[in-house]
Amino acid sequence: MTATAQLAPQLQINPDSAWEKLISRDKTAGFLYAVLTTGVFCRIGCGSRPPRRENVRFFGTAAEASSAGFRPCQRCTPTERDPLDRVREHIERNLDRAVPLAELARISGLSPFTVQRNFKREFSVSPLAYQRALRAARFRAALKEGNSVTDAVYNAGFSSPSRAHEAAQLGMTPARFAQGGKGERIGFATASTPFGWMIVGATDRGLCWLALDGTKAAAETTLREEFPLADLRRDASLSTLIDAALASVHEGSDLSHSLRSAEAPNSQEANLTSIDLRGTVFQLRVWNALRQIPRGQTRTYSQLARELGMPNSTRAVARACALNRVSVLVPCHRVVGVSGSLTGYRWGVERKRKLLDAEKERRS
Template sequence: MNTTLQPAAKPTIDTESAWAQVLARDPQATIFYAVLTTGVFCRPACTSRRPLRENVRFFASPGDAQAAGFRACLRCKPSAARGNSLDQVRKHLEANLDRRVGLDELGRVAGQSPFTVQRTFKQAMGVSPSQYQRALRAGSLRSELKNGASVTEAIYNAGFNSSSRAYEADPLGMTPAKFASGGRGERIGYATASSPFGWMIVGGTERGLCWLALADTEAAAEQTLRDEFPAAEIHRDPSLAELVIAALDSVREGRDLSETLSSKSALDLRGTVFQLRVWQALRQIPRGQTRSYSQLAADLGDANATRAVARACATNRVAILVPCHRVVGASGSLTGYRWGVERKRSLLEAEGIHSS
């Protein structure tokens, strides 16, 4: 049975309480007031001259006030994000994993317009609010399954309100039952090819590309896929050879592999929220440039997350397309690389980067 999620109703504002907050210039107030005679809206804590009550209208968010034709006050800047608005949005998403939370609702939580919530959240987190919520569910589902919970228990404990929602969301790149058993029953096709960077392998299910790795020999390349999905049925698929060629071209000629993938296969970048943020940040590093682990951590808004960034790079399942080879040590040294430091050096040199 199909159900349609209805948008959350806008909250009713108690105008008497709201006016009292304006008179008290309450800094904790979450409502906004607009003045008909000036066409401006403010926070209750604004230090501007108090208006006459009959000229005031109240709104739940800056977006609502702007939609009614009012402009933001230049003194209290009611459209600007409050210092803790991101935390408020994140906590609200985390507390409501069992349902979809819309941007209108998040706007009311943060005291911002839906557009501002979407933009500021994605800038800070690297993913949209809906992607963040899906990643949280996916990470929880993975943990539940790996810890031995039954598929049904794991699905509900992860915040999915039905098994069909978990399967539709496809948070694992394969069904939960198959993920729990190491890919048991899953058919994964693969193709390999020799390259200037060693043997390359791509692997994909009917849902899309799930593996792209580099190794010293063809047998070692195949083994990387078998180690990742030990219970899956692995078979050679010549149709994937084009993806190998496209991956090589993306390094040697700077072609965008994601454009090839859009027409050939979907890309499965599944991981924790933090991993998704790191991998997205990696894809934003221009060809011919590098970043240090500490720079990447700072770009993500957490200067103390250098080691976590390094771990996320080490768990990248899709080499080249998510270019973790472009991350180096603070001194410019190559440090580690999942597929070998010398291979990392070769990839960087192919992109015109000569590292120490």
């Protein structure tokens, strides 16, 4: 095989996005970098001094970097398997029991203190919190697949339904979640807007759904698919939530201010100033951070991860944005790709473009 053939995969790495991942030390990047002035190649998350951009080359594998004449870094040992990967995989294989730090230390060859510190630095959560998050995800998946609440609780590794409910952040009881929101009462309203048909849904705790679609019927379908067995009732008074969403685009108003300005009906005004978000602790942190991005401004996924103090969690942040249930008021449309591209948007990229354009016009 020729040297040219060996290096071919390198050409598939976008230098601009790769540089962004290097600057943010995104350890999920999946490739390596080499420095011309030192002749060394490293993991993206290496703690060595940041290189100058013109001296950097990117490689898909250690073999490619070695073939190009670079030697492995002795600090981050890019040719060896990361001990934290062994820790992570061990946790994932043992969700049904407690995994003490001492056990993780034996797996990794590190001290318990070092495992705890390095794991939290790498994944932004402790080993215990990581295990709990995976259990919660398994629990929610089992409920959606039709498992009984009891089976889902214990198969996910929880000791009791109350612990499962607390960890899974369902926003309702496990039984109601398993039954597609059965017994949950959700009022809704729809209206045509410059960004398509908008539907809002609200529980007695606040706004739980805001979606955009091409037709009124399609918009209403999104709510029925999310809560297939809930008691859905049309409520014209909830149109104030649509007004609030549009005001957030045109004026930058938050939900409570917009509703006060619109003189929302007294019967539900106190509750409608809240947003009933339902997700994991991590997702809730991301969604709250989205609400802090000023109207007319954008962030990249990596910038948002850094602002959250989790520079290595860019992909997880992007995934949380994609699962946002309350568009516009939780403005995931204000997050863009590293190059400024709009990338994907749950409600359609063209709507994302219109939302950003409207915010910029009003801002100027």
